[in-house]
Amino acid sequence: MVNYIKRVGTTYLPVKDPEKASLWYQEILGAIENYRDEMKAILDFANQSFFLVKAMPTEHIGFKDANGRIHFSLTFEVDGLKQLEEFHAFLQTKEVILGEIEDRGHPGYNFVFYDLDGNIFDVWSQLSPNFNKG
Structure with a gap:
């Protein structure tokens, strides 16, 4: 069996407000924001990329x-x-x-x-x- 998958590269997290969530992740977890718009923020931390995606409030x-x-x-x-x-x-x-x-x-x-x-x-x-x- 060949092991093709080497690591998890990106995790997607549902958030209500990408800007507010991004600031929280930066302050609390030391994330670095690489991009943000109204629908998502892209952060790097923990040797991985995290997309904070604007989602429905209950998600x-x-x-x-x-x-x-x-x-x-x-x-x-x-x-x-x-x-x-x-x-x-x-x-x-x-x-x-x-x-x-x-x-x-x-x-x-x-x-x-x-x-x-x-x-x-x-x-x-x-x-x-x-x-x-x-």
């Missing part, structure tokens, strides 16, 4: 799992527990809605947070092998 990423809990579809990685704790504390100072740091029974620790539009994301304290070659 957001996340789904209910088999237990009825809202589940994320994207996990950001940080370099270790100390960075996870620092990022969690930073998000608290910015009044971002977020969950507690938790042990989910696998290596590392996680927490979830929400952007301005209710999109839910996960953060994990373990870097993928390609990024952990330090």
